Amino acid sequence: MRVVVVGGGLIGLSIARALTARGVGEVLVLERSSLVSGGTGKSSGIVRAHYGVPSIAAMALRSLPVFEELGAEVGFRQVGYAVLVGDENAEPLKANTAMHQSLGIEVDLIDPAELQAMWPMLNVDDVALASYEARGGFADATQLALHFGRVARDGGARIRQNTPVARVVTTGERVTGVELEGGEVVEADVVVVASGWWSATLLADLGIDFPVEAYRSELLVVDAGEPLPDLPVISDLVSLQYCRVEGAGQFLVGNSDHADFREGLVDPDDYSNIAAPASVEKYAEKVLHRFPGFPDPSVTHTYAGVYDVPPDWNPVIAPVAGVEGLVLAAGFAGHGFKISPAVGDLVADLVLEGDSTDPDVPAADFRLERFAEGRPLVSAHPYVGAGEMR
Numbered sequence: 310m311r312v313v314v315v316g317g318g319l320i321g322l323s324i325a326r327a328l329t330a331r332g333v334g335e336v337l338v339l340e341r342s343s344l345v346s347g348g349t350g351k352s353s354g355i356v357r358a359h360y361g362v363p364s365i366a367a368m369a370l371r372s373l374p375v376f377e378e379l380g381a382e383v384g385f386r387q388v389g390y391a392v393l394v395g396d397e398n399a400e401p402l403k404a405n406t407a408m409h410q411s412l413g414i415e416v417d418l419i420d421p422a423e424l425q426a427m428w429p430m431l432n433v434d435d436v437a438l439a440s441y442e443a444r445g446g447f448a449d450a451t452q453l454a455l456h457f458g459r460v461a462r463d464g465g466a467r468i469r470q471n472t473p474v475a476r477v478v479t480t481g482e483r484v485t486g487v488e489l490e491g492g493e494v495v496e497a498d499v500v501v502v503a504s505g506w507w508s509a510t511l512l513a514d515l516g517i518d519f520p521v522e523a524y525r526s527e528l529l530v531v532d533a534g535e536p537l538p539d540l541p542v543i544s545d546l547v548s549l550q551y552c553r554v555e556g557a558g559q560f561l562v563g564n565s566d567h568a569d570f571r572e573g574l575v576d577p578d579d580y581s582n583i584a585a586p587a588s589v590e591k592y593a594e595k596v597l598h599r600f601p602g603f604p605d606p607s608v609t610h611t612y613a614g615v616y617d618v619p620p621d622w623n624p625v626i627a628p629v630a631g632v633e634g635l636v637l638a639a640g641f642a643g644h645g646f647k648i649s650p651a652v653g654d655l656v657a658d659l660v661l662e663g664d665s666t667d668p669d670v671p672a673a674d675f676r677l678e679r680f681a682e683g684r685p686l687v688s689a690h691p692y693v694g695a696g697e698m699r
């Protein structure tokens with residue numbers, strides 16, 4: 310079987326790794342620029358199994374051993390992961406935590422005092438409850454993607470960089486390959502489109518609508534003014550921010566307030582790579598509120614990345630109806646890193662078995678057609694004000 314994977318990001322390389330591991334002899338990854346030059350290169354790399362959608366929580370759980378086995382090779386630091394909520398979100402947190410425990414995820418509810426014992430400089434005045442996953446933490450998306458690429462190559466895959474795909478080629482209702490910019494045609498039995506936001510353009514050429522928007526997300530690196538120990542990653546659903554240690558004495562702060570979604574839409578090939586001054590002010594205020602104890606905090610630098618966001622903030626990982634041999638794996642909306650090992654395995658299942666082999670990860674959840682059918686993949690217990698916390 311000849312498989313072409315379009316996109317040399319984390320997802321495309323994980324898919325190439327999974328396919329070669331299962332004996333697919335001819336796997337070719339085509340990347341328009343350099344490997345990890347898309348969203349992967351900007352990832353915060355947070356690892357957790359906390360999701361409101363059970364199949365995605367299960368994928369995160371299945372992916373954890375990959376981080377644990379690779380450890381320092383992919384920069385994995387298993388510092389733990391905590392979700393903080395206010396009164397309004399205590400019930401959804403309890404319900405989601407119970408769902409996680411039923412899947413086998415090691416997670417506990419903890420009270421604000423226990424949380425403060427882990428992060429002594431944390432202000433927990435407005436925190437009603439937290440959940441804590443000891444197996445969570447963070448790692449390096451670039452290193453993980455390049456690891457997948459290396460394993461795929463060792464398994465016989467080929468990777469071509471600076472090779473933009475112009476279009477997917479079909480004959481009747483079947484895929485027959487791809488045409489590169491410049492006109493070369495590469496024949497294939499299966500084409501997997503794993504090109505992030507840009508996947509929509511390739512599908513649109515075939516008359517297929519993949520509703521996905523490019524949403525810019527800003528990040529701050531804050532110097533705490535003192536050395537920091539290994540502290541758990543924090544997803545702060547009260548102030549709508551997330552924080553993790555970054556090097557010694559610094560921490561990375563990301564925005565989880567997506568109320569301004571439409572204002573954040575950008576051209577993913579042409580966007581500002583620094584946080585706007587007004588955002589820096591807003592985020593700094595939230596950081597000072599949550600961490601009042603730092604002696605001399607300052608913002609060292611900022612940057613921005615782009616999420617590929619479908620209407621329900623969840624990915625499509627599925628064969629595309631009506632075009633035999635075409636598979637789409639995109640729309641990870643800022644949360645594809647931690648599930649990327651399991652995504653590769655699911656795509657290998659779809660290509661080789663025609664269905665998911667994991668009962669906790671039903672393939673039907675990730676169909677493209679769910680948008681047109683008005684059946685989005687959403688949490689049964691969404692967080693008030695933070696519904697995108699999948």
Ligand SMILES: Cc1cc2nc3c(=O)[nH]c(=O)nc-3n(C[C@H](O)[C@H](O)[C@H](O)COP(=O)(O)OP(=O)(O)OC[C@H]3O[C@@H](n4cnc5c(N)ncnc54)[C@H](O)[C@@H]3O)c2cc1C
Binds near residue numbers: 354526614643647
């Ligand atoms: C700022 C930021 C923070 C994040 N933080 C986290 C986090 O903490 N935890 C987490 O789980 N996830 C996180 N994510 C999400 C995660 O990093 C992404 O979901 C994941 O890296 C996406 O990988 P991808 O391969 O789908 O896309 P990409 O990395 O965008 O790769 C797509 C590739 O396709 C290529 N391409 C496009 N068009 C073509 C074409 N026509 N021909 C050939 N190649 C093409 C692009 O050049 C690109 O390299 C974050 C993302 C961002 C942006």
